[in-house]
Amino acid sequence: AAVPSFEFTALPYRVLFGVGTAARVAGEVGRLGRSRVLLLASGEIAELGDRVAAELGPLCVGRFDGAAMHTPVDVTEKAMAILEETRADVVVAVGGGSTTGLAKALAVRTGVDQIILPTTYAGSEVTPVLGETVDGRKQTRSDLAVLPETVIYDVELSRRLPxxxxxxxxxxxxxxxxxxxxxxxxxxxxxxxxxxxxxxxxxxxxxxxxxxxxxxxxxxxxxxxxxxxxxxxxxxxxxxxxxxxxxxxxxxxxxxxxxxxxxxxxxxxxxxxxxxxxxxxxxxxxxxxxxxxxxxxxxxxxxxxxxxxxxxxxxxxxxxxxxxxxxxxxxxxxxxxxxxxxxxxxxxxxxxxx
Ligand code: NAD
CATH class of the missing domain: 1.20.1090.10 (Dehydroquinate synthase-like - alpha domain)
Incomplete structure (x- = not known):
């Protein structure tokens, strides 16, 4: 039989998986050595964002609920202004691929750390890929700076996805x-x-x-x-x-x-x-x-x-x-x-x- 030939590079990310794991978000902020969180959620699932905000307590210094499909750059600029104003050192994103995309766009611009709590099955939270739209055109880039540091999969959070x-x-x-x-x-x-x-x-x-x-x-x-x-x-x-x-x-x-x-x-x-x-x-x-x-x-x-x-x-x-x-x-x-x-x-x- 032919001998296979391949290359493989592991992606450096940390995962927590289980029921109720969202309660460990504050601990994960500390594990990264961070203390000022900008929370991202999407408008439709604001209550899930509220739940994570309650877990973060005083660590949460700002919140932005305006993420949109395909990561439009004008939305990223609005979130950038809040990131700078609040001097946040980590973004915590609760949502689907669109919210994760916004966290990635902030990370690639500023180097800020990311903790993602996925609520859909898109999978973006474990990839180094970012697709952004500028003037209606979608551009994709791949860069390890885009890959989130930590992903918290909480089965309980995904349960509400219709x-x-x-x-x-x-x-x-x-x-x-x-x-x-x-x-x-x-x-x-x-x-x-x-x-x-x-x-x-x-x-x-x-x-x-x-x-x-x-x-x-x-x-x-x-x-x-x-x-x-x-x-x-x-x-x-x-x-x-x-x-x-x-x-x-x-x-x-x-x-x-x-x-x-x-x-x-x-x-x-x-x-x-x-x-x-x-x-x-x-x-x-x-x-x-x-x-x-x-x-x-x-x-x-x-x-x-x-x-x-x-x-x-x-x-x-x-x-x-x-x-x-x-x-x-x-x-x-x-x-x-x-x-x-x-x-x-x-x-x-x-x-x-x-
Ligand atoms: P989405 O994040 O746009 O979410 C779709 C809608 O569902 C939104 O209105 C959102 O508010 C709502 N929603 C999310 N979770 C919910 C929940 N638990 N309960 C109720 N409503 C909920 O959709 P998506 O399919 O997760 O992500 C699509 C986007 O992600 C696209 O822009 C795609 O290009 C990108 N993507 C990127 C990668 C990557 O590796 N870069 C991978 C996959 C997808």
């Missing part, structure tokens, strides 16, 4: 793990995280509609989100992440729901060129075939299945295909424009992947 978002956010995480398995940087450590993530995410996504408040179900999803996020932070992604970046960045489609519609179609596209990875996905999900298994998971969980349903115009599919093939990137099956357009048409119509 079922439709829990499902789409869970499939967003699943996509990180699936693409990690056929990444050019794939290695045994990441493969192990990816398959564990897929098993726990699959179980959580199937069970969350019927048992949204069950801590075991939420723990499966959050554990899967952590490991899938670590996959995303550790190895390069392929066609799926490119497609979702184009659909979200250029056509304004919602992040997690777009991942949910597209994933089964990308699996079908790549399956002929990545048989071992797809077998691992199917085995981890406990289904006979990865593409039809992921499609059934999405449909059975009541999640959106078509780009049309997310507001994509049929007339824009051609331009989306152009953007997806404009620059080269690694993918197991070569990126072929007619085939990508076919994939987009099937995803737009909500057909079962061929």
């Amino acid at each position: 079922v439709p978002m829990a499902v789409t956010s869970g499939v967003n995480a699943l996509a990180h793990a699936v693409e990690a398995l056929y990444s050019p940087q794939a290695n045994p450590v990441v493969d192990g995280w990816a398959t564990d993530a897929i098993t726990h995410l699959g179980r959580g996504i199937r069970r969350v509609p019927g048992a949204p408040a069950d801590l075991g179900v939420r723990a499966d999803l959050l554990r899967g989100a952590w490991l899938a996020g670590t996959c995303l932070g550790s190895v390069g992604m392929g066609l799926h992440h490119k497609l979702c970046h184009v659909l979200g960045g250029s056509f304004g489609l919602p992040h997690a729901a777009t991942h949910t519609v597209v994933l089964a179609h990308v699996i079908a596209y790549n399956a002929p060129a990545a048989a071992a990875a797809m077998d691992a996905v199917a085995a981890a999900l406990g289904v006979p075939d990865a593409a039809t298994g992921v499609f059934a998971l999405v449909v059975d969980s009541g999640a959106p299945r078509s780009l049309r349903g997310l507001g994509m115009r049929e007339a824009d599919l051609d331009e989306a295909a152009d953007l997806v093939v404009a620059t080269p990137y690694p993918n197991p099956r070569p990126i072929d424009r007619p085939a990508v357009l076919g994939l987009l048409r099937a995803a737009w119509a909500g057909e079962e992947p061929a």
Whole structure:
């Protein structure tokens, strides 16, 4: 058998995982040697922010609840002004990928430490990647200064994420793990995280509609989100992440729901060129075939299945295909424009992947 060849660099972050771990936030501020917290939360989940503020007590010297999707630079500038005014030395972010994005944007500008308490399954909290929008254009950079120092996963905090978002956010995480398995940087450590993530995410996504408040179900999803996020932070992604970046960045489609519609179609596209990875996905999900298994998971969980349903115009599919093939990137099956357009048409119509 061929001897594998790989490189692997571990990401330096600390994780606390459990039920009620948010109560340990003040201790984690002290562990970093910090004492002045700027708290970030999003407006919709202000009560979760209030809970963390109560744990922080006098350590909390400022608060900003204005984080927005895709980290617009004008929002970052408002938060920067508060950071400077309050002389905060650590940001504590409670929320999804958008709130984490704001914390990262502050850290990369000032070197301030970050403690993240995730409330969705996006996985951004364990990656060194920051996407920011300037004048409506999304730019991405990767820099270890972006990676948060500490992540506190509290299953209790994630319990409130409504079922439709829990499902789409869970499939967003699943996509990180699936693409990690056929990444050019794939290695045994990441493969192990990816398959564990897929098993726990699959179980959580199937069970969350019927048992949204069950801590075991939420723990499966959050554990899967952590490991899938670590996959995303550790190895390069392929066609799926490119497609979702184009659909979200250029056509304004919602992040997690777009991942949910597209994933089964990308699996079908790549399956002929990545048989071992797809077998691992199917085995981890406990289904006979990865593409039809992921499609059934999405449909059975009541999640959106078509780009049309997310507001994509049929007339824009051609331009989306152009953007997806404009620059080269690694993918197991070569990126072929007619085939990508076919994939987009099937995803737009909500057909079962061929
Ligand atoms: P989000 O953070 O935008 O949250 C979506 C909505 O859900 C918001 O209105 C938020 O207030 C609400 N919400 C969050 N948690 C909730 C809860 N527990 N209960 C009720 N409502 C809740 O969405 P997201 O999908 O987590 O993140 C998407 C963003 O993150 C995108 O901008 C994406 O590009 C970015 N992202 C970045 C990375 C990275 O590595 N850089 C990885 C994944 C996602």
